[in-house]
Structure formats: C-alpha cells, structure tokens
Amino acid sequence: MKTAEKQRIQQQFQEKMDYDELLNCMRCGFCLPSCPTYIESGKDEAHSPRGRIALMKAVVDGDIEPDEEVKRSLDMCLGCRACEPVCPSGVNYGHLLEQARDIIYQNQQPSLPVKALRKAAFKGLFPHHNRMIALTGMLGFYQRSGLQTIARKSGVMKMLPESMQLMETVLPSVPTSKLMKNRPRHLQPAATTKKKVAFFSGCLMDTVFLPTNDATAKLLQYAGCEIVIPETQACCGALHGHSGEKQQAKALAKRNIEAFEDTEVDYIITNAGGCGAFLVDYGHLLKDEEGWQTRAEKFASKIKDISSVLIELEFHKQNLVLENEVITYQDSCHLKNVQKTFMEPRQLLESIEGAAYVEMKDAGRCCGSAGIYNLVESEMSMQILDYKMKQTKAANAKTVVTANPGCLLQMKLGIEKEGLTKQIRAVHIVDLLLEAYENSNKQ
Amino acid sequence: MLTKEIKQQLTAIVGPENFADSKASQLVYSFDATPQFQAMPDAIVSPRNKVEVAEVVKCCSQHRIPLVPRGSGTNLSAGTTPQQGGIVLLFKHLDQIVEIDEENLTITTQPGVNTLELIEAVEAKGLFYPPDPSSMKISQIGGNINENSGGLRGLKYGVTRDYVMGLEIVLPNGEIIRTGGKLAKDVAGYDLTRLFVGSEGTLGIITEATLKLIPMPETKKTVLALYEDIDAAARTVSKIIASRIIPTTLEFLDQPTIKVVEEFSNIGLPTHVKAMLLIEQDGSTQTVEKDIEDISEICRENEAIEISVAKTEADAEALRTARRSALSALARLKPTTILEDATVPRSEIAKMVKAINQIARKYDVEICTFGHAGDGNLHPTCLTDARNKPEMERVEQAFEEIFQTAVDLGGTITGEHGVGAMKAPYLHLKLGEAGISAMQGVKQAFDPYNIMNPGKMFAKSSRKRVVVSP
Numbered sequence: 001m002k003t004a005e006k007q008r009i010q011q012q013f014q015e016k017m018d019y020d021e022l023l024n025c026m027r028c029g030f031c032l033p034s035c036p037t038y039i040e041s042g043k044d045e046a047h048s049p050r051g052r053i054a055l056m057k058a059v060v061d062g063d064i065e066p067d068e069e070v071k072r073s074l075d076m077c078l079g080c081r082a083c084e085p086v087c088p089s090g091v092n093y094g095h096l097l098e099q100a101r102d103i104i105y106q107n108q109q110p111s112l113p114v115k116a117l118r119k120a121a122f123k124g125l126f127p128h129h130n131r132m133i134a135l136t137g138m139l140g141f142y143q144r145s146g147l148q149t150i151a152r153k154s155g156v157m158k159m160l161p162e163s164m165q166l167m168e169t170v171l172p173s174v175p176t177s178k179l180m181k182n183r184p185r186h187l188q189p190a191a192t193t194k195k196k197v198a199f200f201s202g203c204l205m206d207t208v209f210l211p212t213n214d215a216t217a218k219l220l221q222y223a224g225c226e227i228v229i230p231e232t233q234a235c236c237g238a239l240h241g242h243s244g245e246k247q248q249a250k251a252l253a254k255r256n257i258e259a260f261e262d263t264e265v266d267y268i269i270t271n272a273g274g275c276g277a278f279l280v281d282y283g284h285l286l287k288d289e290e291g292w293q294t295r296a297e298k299f300a301s302k303i304k305d306i307s308s309v310l311i312e313l314e315f316h317k318q319n320l321v322l323e324n325e326v327i328t329y330q331d332s333c334h335l336k337n338v339q340k341t342f343m344e345p346r347q348l349l350e351s352i353e354g355a356a357y358v359e360m361k362d363a364g365r366c367c368g369s370a371g372i373y374n375l376v377e378s379e380m381s382m383q384i385l386d387y388k389m390k391q392t393k394a395a396n397a398k399t400v401v402t403a404n405p406g407c408l409l410q411m412k413l414g415i416e417k418e419g420l421t422k423q424i425r426a427v428h429i430v431d432l433l434l435e436a437y438e439n440s441n442k443q
Numbered sequence: 444m445l446t447k448e449i450k451q452q453l454t455a456i457v458g459p460e461n462f463a464d465s466k467a468s469q470l471v472y473s474f475d476a477t478p479q480f481q482a483m484p485d486a487i488v489s490p491r492n493k494v495e496v497a498e499v500v501k502c503c504s505q506h507r508i509p510l511v512p513r514g515s516g517t518n519l520s521a522g523t524t525p526q527q528g529g530i531v532l533l534f535k536h537l538d539q540i541v542e543i544d545e546e547n548l549t550i551t552t553q554p555g556v557n558t559l560e561l562i563e564a565v566e567a568k569g570l571f572y573p574p575d576p577s578s579m580k581i582s583q584i585g586g587n588i589n590e591n592s593g594g595l596r597g598l599k600y601g602v603t604r605d606y607v608m609g610l611e612i613v614l615p616n617g618e619i620i621r622t623g624g625k626l627a628k629d630v631a632g633y634d635l636t637r638l639f640v641g642s643e644g645t646l647g648i649i650t651e652a653t654l655k656l657i658p659m660p661e662t663k664k665t666v667l668a669l670y671e672d673i674d675a676a677a678r679t680v681s682k683i684i685a686s687r688i689i690p691t692t693l694e695f696l697d698q699p700t701i702k703v704v705e706e707f708s709n710i711g712l713p714t715h716v717k718a719m720l721l722i723e724q725d726g727s728t729q730t731v732e733k734d735i736e737d738i739s740e741i742c743r744e745n746e747a748i749e750i751s752v753a754k755t756e757a758d759a760e761a762l763r764t765a766r767r768s769a770l771s772a773l774a775r776l777k778p779t780t781i782l783e784d785a786t787v788p789r790s791e792i793a794k795m796v797k798a799i800n801q802i803a804r805k806y807d808v809e810i811c812t813f814g815h816a817g818d819g820n821l822h823p824t825c826l827t828d829a830r831n832k833p834e835m836e837r838v839e840q841a842f843e844e845i846f847q848t849a850v851d852l853g854g855t856i857t858g859e860h861g862v863g864a865m866k867a868p869y870l871h872l873k874l875g876e877a878g879i880s881a882m883q884g885v886k887q888a889f890d891p892y893n894i895m896n897p898g899k900m901f902a903k904s905s906r907k908r909v910v911v912s913p
C-alpha cells in the first residue's frame with residue numbers, strides 16, 4: 001500500500017468511524033470463544049473481534065497505520081456477527097466492520113483480481129436482474145451443452161482455488177431463461193386469507209435457486225397468505241454492503257423501499273437469511289440520507305423470515321411427513337445473530353413426522369460461506385467448513401437443512417469435498433417442508 | 444526493539460510461524476481487559492513445549508528482554524500489558540489436559556487450557572473443580588493460577604489457590620522446577636506452590652499444574668431475594684454467615700446493575716427493587732433443603748420483599764449467567780467502565796456498601812456495586828468517560844478513598860483481580876513499606892534481572908494512578 005493511500009484511509013477512519021461504538025468495546029473478551037476465525041487461526045487476537053475493534057480504534061487514534069496487516073485482519077473476518085449476541089456491552093460489530101471496509105475499499109487501487117471479481121459481480125451483475133438471468137442462462141448452457149464435461153476433463157478447473165473448483169460442481173442445474181423471466185406477481189392463498197404478504201425474491205434465489213422460491217410461494221399459499229411480488233424490486237445489496245460498496249448498497253435499498261412501499265402488506269417475507277438481515281438494517285444504512293430513514297425503518301419493520309411467519313401461521317401443526325431420516329440444521333449466521341430467528345426453523349423441523357431431528361454441535365457457528373468469502377479467502381473458509389463437516393458427520397444426519405443460499409451451496413460443497421454425495425444431502429428448509437407437506441397430502 | 448540477532452535466535456527456537464512482530468500483531472497484544480492501559484510489545488512468541496519455553500526464557504535472560512506471559516488477556520489489573528515492551532509469551536500450543544487421575548482426585552493440565560473446558564472435562568467424570576471466575580468461558584488455567592482467581596462458588600469452596608497442588612515452573616534463569624505434587628501432605632521445604640499462585644507472571648512461567656478435584660455435590664438450589672433497601676440486603680449477608688451457614692454462592696447486585704443485566708439477558712429480573720441477592724447452596728438433598736429454608740427465613744427477617752427459589756436448573760443457570768455478565772453489561776452505559784475489587788471481612792459488608800455510596804455522592808461520580816458479597820469481595824464499578832478529564836480526577840480520588848476505607852475496615856485493595864500495573868501505586872496501603880520490601884526481596888531472589896513481567900506489582904514511584912494512560 002502506498003503512503004498516500006494509507007494517509008487517506010487513516011483520515012477517513014478519523015472522520016467516519018463511530019468512535020463511541022469503538023469505545024463501547026471494553027475488551028472483556030467475551031466474544032472470543034464465538035469467533036470462528038479466532039478459533040481456526042489458533043487463537044490469534046488479530047483474527048478476533050476484540051483485536052479487530054482494537055485495530056480500527058488504533059487507526060483512528062493514529063497509533064498504527066492502516067497497513068496490509070490491518071487490512072488482512074479485516075479481510076479475514078467472515079462478517080458472521082456471532083460476536084454480537086454474546087457481547088454484553090452490546091457492541092454493534094457489524095456496523096463497525098462495514099464502515100471500516102467501506103473506507104478501505106473506496107480508497108484502494110483496483111489492482112487485485114479480487115477487486116476485479118468484486119467489481120464485475122457487484123456493479124455489473126447483482127443489481128441487474130436481467131443480467132443475472134443472462135449469466136445464469138449461460139451457466140445453464142454451460143451445464144447442458146457438454147462444455148461442463150469438457151472443462152472438467154481438460155483440467156482447466158484445477159487452476160482455480162479449491163473452493164471455486166468445488167463450487168463449480170455443486171451449483172444446481174439452473175432453470176431456463178424463459179422460466180426466470182416469467183415470474184408470477186400476485187398469488188392467492190390455498191384456502192382463507194390469514195395474512196397479506198409481499199415476497200422479497202432476492203437475486204440469487206430468483207435465478208439459480210428458482211425452484212426454492214417457487215416452493216416458498218407454495219408454502220405461503222398453503223399457510224394462508226395472499227402474496228404480492230413487486231416486479232421493480234432489486235438485489236438486497238448485502239454483498240455490496242459487506243464488501244465495502246456502500247453507495248451501491250444504498251441505491252439498491254432505495255429501489256427496494258420504493259418497490260414495496262405501496263404494497264400494504266403485513267409482512268415482507270424473505271427466504272435468505274443473509275438478505276433478511278441486511279434488509280432489517282436499512283434504517284441504519286440510510287440514516288444519513290435525507291428523508292429516507294423513516295421510510296427505511298418502516299420497510300425494515302415488516303421483514304420476516306419464512307420460518308418465522310410459518311410458525312406464526314401454525315404451519316407446524318399441519319401434517320408434515322418424511323420417510324424415516326435423520327435431519328439436522330445449520331444456522332444461517334445472519335438469520336440467527338441479526339434477525340434472532342433460530343428457534344422457529346428447529347420447531348418446524350421437529351414437527352415433521354418420520355424425521356428425527358438431531359442438533360449438531362456448534363450448529364450456530366458459521367459454515368465459512370459468508371458471501372463471497374469462500375472464494376476470496378478459500379483457505380480459511382475450507383478450514384471452517386472442515387470443522388462443520390466433522391460435526392455434520394457426527395450428527396449422523398442424512399439431510400442438512402439450511403436457510404440461506406450461500407450456506408446451502410457451502411454445505412453442498414462440504415458434502416462433495418468429503419465424497420459423501422451418496423449419503424448426505426443439503427437442502428433449503430422450504431424445499432424440505434414442501435416435500436414433507438406434499439408427502440402427507442399424497443398419502 | 445529486538446535486534447536482528449535476537450529475532451533470529453527466537454525464531455530458531457519456536458519456528459517462524461510462532462514468532463510475530465508486525466505492527467498489527469503488536470497492537471492486538473498491547474492491552475487486556477483493563478481500561479486505559481496499553482503498551483506495545485516488541486514481539487509475540489508462542490513456544491510449542493516447555494523446552495522451548497525454557498529456551499526463550501534463557502534467551503531473554505541473556506539479553507535482558509522483558510517477558511510477559513499471557514493467557515487470554517482478561518485480567519482487570521493491567522497484568523499483561525507490556526509496560527516495558529519485550530516479548531508477549533502465548534500458551535496456545537500448551538493447551539492439553541495431561542491427565543485426570545480418578546484415584547487421587549487430581550487433574551494435571553497445561554496452562555493454556557480454557558477454564559470452562561477443564562471444568563466440563565472433570566464434570567464428565569462426576570468430579571468437581573469449583574473455582575469459576577465469571578470469565579471462565581474465556582480465561583486460561585494459567586491466568587487463573589497467576590491471578591489466584593475466585594468465582595461465584597468461592598464463598599464455600601475457596602479460590603484457585605485452594606486447588607493448586609503442584610506446579611511445573613520455568614524459572615527466570617531457564618531452569619525447570621517442580622513443586623508439590625499429588626500429595627495431600629507435603630512439608631519438604633518452602634511452599635513454593637503457594638508463592639507462585641497469584642504471582643502475576645512476575646516470578647516465573649507455569650508450564651504445568653496439578654489441581655485438586657472434589658466429588659460432585661449431590662444437588663444444588665438457587666434462591667433470589669429482593670430488597671427495597673440496600674442496607675437490608677447487606678445486613679442479610681452478614682446475618683447468614685453469622686448463623687453458621689456457608690452457602691456456595693452469595694452474590695449482591697444493586698439496582699443500576701440489575702437494570703443493565705436485565706437489559707442484556709432478558710430473563711425477567713425485577714428492575715424496580717433496590718438490591719438483590721443471588722444465593723446458592725449445594726450438598727446432600729437434606730442439607731440443601733434445610734439450609735435454603737433457613738436462608739429464606741433470614742432474608743425475610745431482614746426485610747426481603749420477595750424470595751423465590753429457581754424451579755429448574757435452566758432457570759438457575761440463567762440467573763448465574765446473568766450475574767456473570769454484570770461487568771460487561773454495565774459497560775453499555777458509559778464509554779469507560781472502571782471496576783474495582785476492594786474486599787473487606789464479610790462482617791463489614793454492610794458498612795462497606797454504605798461507604799461506597801457516600802463516597803460516590805461526595806465526589807459526584809456514578810458507581811454501581813455488585814459482587815461476591817458473601818466473601819466480602821465487592822465490585823464497585825465506576826461508569827465514566829475517559830475523555831472527561833475533571834471527572835476522571837474525581838474518579839481517582841473516589842477510588843483512593845474506597846481503598847483506604849476497605850483497608851481501615853480490615854480489608855484489602857484487591858480481592859481477586861490482582862495488582863498488576865493498575866494497583867501497584869496502592870499496594871503500600873495494604874502492605875506498608877516494610878511489607879513491600881519483603882516482597883521485593885522475594886522478587887529479586889527469583890528474578891535478579893527483572894525480566895519477568897516488569898512494571899507490575901511494584902510501583903516505580905508512589906504516584907497514584909487508577910486510570911490515566913501511561
């Protein structure tokens with residue numbers, strides 16, 4: 001890093017970082033045992049929440065420069081926010097991390113390939129639903145045309161980091177462009193209307209994981225929801241916000257608020273923990289944008305995860321049946337740590353007849369997916385995943401249930417990596433619930 | 444600064460991956476849980492075994508480099524801040540339980556083992572290791588031994604010291620010695636084991652410890668007593684002890700503390716009362732029933748407005764967890780939280796609580812009090828803002844008066860957090876000059892070059908300083 005760059009970053013740290021929040025950390029260390037990177041780095045304080053906060057504060061105080069090591073420490077953070085619920089001082093680490101990353105990325109020369117990847121993905125892809133469709137379409141072509149087989153055989157894949165190689169094998173077969181373009185906009189409940197909800201479809205969920213979105217809609221219908229799906233909605237902006245592209249994130253947030261503002265619904269439903277947590281935080285994201293905070297907070301107050309609304313509508317009391325199998329649940333970090341939704345998915349799973357729910361050890365610990373972390377910090381991500389797979393195997397489960405697309409892919413990746421594709425499957429909770437519901441109705 | 448040559452020597456001993464001296468790594472090891480204290484080390488070294496520890500110590504001794512052993516850095520007395528630079532020594536590779544001996548009821552462990560993990564390991568075998576500092580989820584056994592930590596169960600079961608039977612120590616000259624052992628009785632020479640417990644890393648480095656275990660008590664019950672009047676609660680504490688009942692736990696929380704703890708833990712603590720006592724008794728079912736009845740009676744006689752017994756172990760654990768979070772939860776209220784641990788004989792607890800409140804008013808500072816009331820160990824905690832200089836001066840004066848009051852009541856300046864750099868300027872209040880020189884003599888005998896955790900325990904000057912950064 002150049003001196004001028006460091007000085008710029010330091011100055012902006014002094015101007016923009018929330019110093020009261022930094023001081024709020026009393027360095028008690030209560031967060032250490034919950035931090036996956038602290039544990040996996042062999043207890044290195046530089047990779048702990050307490051250490052990261054101290055580094056941010058030291059940059060503001062002028063005690064150290066924001067050098068490569070400082071950046072490294074922040075890059076290694078999963079952003080899983082497991083450090084927050086355990087912090088008795090109530091430090092909002094997520095906000096601090098976002099502020100710090102934003103400053104660093106804004107001031108960095110785009111030299112690294114990582115930066116290029118980010119830029120391509122964040123500016124060119126996620127904000128544009130049609131481009132997502134096009135890309136996903138290409139992926140579909142790649143999978144269906146035989147190119148995939150050629151690529152795998154040629155050894156080209158071997159040149160990518162392990163996580164990327166594996167990712168390529170576990171991506172689901174994607175839907176055709178036609179399917180992705182013709183989405184329903186308004187759906188009626190199966191029986192009487194209990195709630196009117198809007199559905200936040202999410203960019204990844206509405207392309208690569210389209211069937212899961214369809215399943216979500218069906219569950220909501222069975223549970224008694226009238227559903228609206230505003231067409232003008234956009235990507236939630238989480239990947240941008242977590243990777244220091246705050247302006248982009250803000251623009252997306254405004255688009256979403258506008259898209260949902262006139263829907264007059266009880267809730268806005270998400271089925272991706274990562275998106276939900278970011279949507280809930282729009283009030284904070286837009287706090288400095290004139291005229292937006294109240295609108296943002298109103299929007300945020302309506303966000304609800306699918307599990308949570310299903311429990312409220314007593315879907316767990318419906319007949320849900322699976323054939324004898326052991327299932328386990330891997331928390332979505334943001335669903336658990338930010339939206340505080342962790343009882344509901346378990347309650348739903350426990351209500352399935354024929355399935356034995358087993359809690360895996362440290363189910364609440366991050367799987368290492370964390371946005372694009374598994375691609376840019378492959379080594380640490382794989383180390384964290386190895387631990388997760390160890391616990392999955394110990395739980396003896398046939399089905400690992402997740403609540404976020406990133407986690408789902410990561411768990412699939414772990415299964416592939418362990419060579420267990422025949423023994424274990426990873427599913428999104430809504431797909432499993434739909435399977436269980438339809439099973440029972442078939443009988 | 445370490446010379447290139449010394450760096451090479453150290454790296455050769457521990458391997459390059461166990462030596463760090465980047466600015467960022469220096470910074471993250473420059474502080475512990477003590478507010479307002481920070482000092483940069485020159486390097487961080489993580490030896491892989493005791494032989495490497497000894498090698499590192501020899502190297503430091505030869506070049507007169509300060510050596511600061513560090514557990515999890517949760518101490519509250521600036522015990523691990525490298526006041527004079529040098530090397531921070533980590534025990535991340537010495538993190539194994541060596542043996543649980545079910546015949547002799549002992550556990551032998553390396554210092555880097557986490558306290559809670561150790562407790563769980565022995566409980567899995569139906570045995571009991573009582574010292575349970577509130578930080579046990581994070582702290583290491585090596586840190587506990589060196590601070591002689593106490594915990595919620597200290598009233599009945601004592602503190603860490605009461606469980607340390609033997610130690611393996613690397614002395615400041617690099618020699619490795621063993622003290623004590625799995626022996627119920629041992630009078631061969633001076634009791635070095637006891638000397639090293641609570642020595643705050645100033646005499647040597649502990650590389651292994653043998654700890655005493657006891658059988659798991661049959662059952663346990665938890666009572667919560669609420670008060671409209673702080674004095675009544677404090678009086679209850681003295682009365683329970685005077686009635687010859689020794690509960691496992693007897694914790695005191697005042698209203699401001701209850702409020703923040705409830706806000707953090709959300710378990711339905713009543714926030715309208717002025718004080719509350721958390722009382723636990725364990726033992727045989729019969730004794731526990733009787734004691735809990737007697738204790739409830741004493742609470743009632745002393746104006747408790749409500750007394751309730753926890754219905755399930757989960758409820759009881761929620762109460763204990765809430766109590767353990769008291770300190771950090773208080774930190775929510777103000778930017779700077781300064782916690783003290785003045786301790787008095789338990790008969791004096793009511794007087795001490797009263798005095799603390801008067802002193803807080805006199806200096807116009809906000810002090811919340813909670814603590815292990817049963818063993819006379821209170822934690823008056825000051826909520827302030829280090830940026831407010833005039834207030835900080837008043838805080839300092841208030842604490843000095845609190846220390847003096849504790850000593851006047853036959854107490855001490857610190858019950859369990861240690862002296863470190865923070866309380867070194869006050870040590871004379873408790874020991875007097877002659878006491879301090881006796882201790883300095885001991886230090887000199889073990890560590891003639893003053894390389895072990897220098898700047899701790901003994902103040903250079905008598906300049907008082909609770910809170911001002913070095």
Ligand SMILES: Cc1cc2nc3c(=O)[nH]c(=O)nc-3n(C[C@H](O)[C@H](O)[C@H](O)COP(=O)(O)OP(=O)(O)OC[C@H]3O[C@@H](n4cnc5c(N)ncnc54)[C@H](O)[C@@H]3O)c2cc1C
Pocket residue numbers: 027028029475476511512513514515516517518519522523534554575576577578581582583584585586587588589590591592593594595642643644645647648649650770771859860896
């Ligand atoms: C929220 C909170 C609650 C707390 N509650 C309690 C409580 O209830 N009771 C209590 O007594 N304390 C309590 N403490 C204080 C602290 O947690 C204890 O002193 C604990 O024992 C420190 O352990 P550690 O591993 O963090 O040691 P550190 O803080 O890293 O070190 C403590 C001392 O031990 C020395 N040391 C560490 N390892 C070795 C070794 N192997 N050889 C030689 N010297 C060594 C260090 O040099 C230092 O002087 C609390 C602290 C916090 C933040």
Ligand code: SF4
Pocket residue numbers: 024025026027028029030031032049050053083086087088089090091771
């Ligand atoms: S738990 Fe909270 S206050 Fe304690 S060190 Fe971690 S972030 Fe800081």
Ligand code: SF4
Pocket residue numbers: 034035036037038047048049052076077078079080081082083084093
């Ligand atoms: S967000 Fe996750 S990885 Fe980052 S510091 Fe917190 S617990 Fe650790």
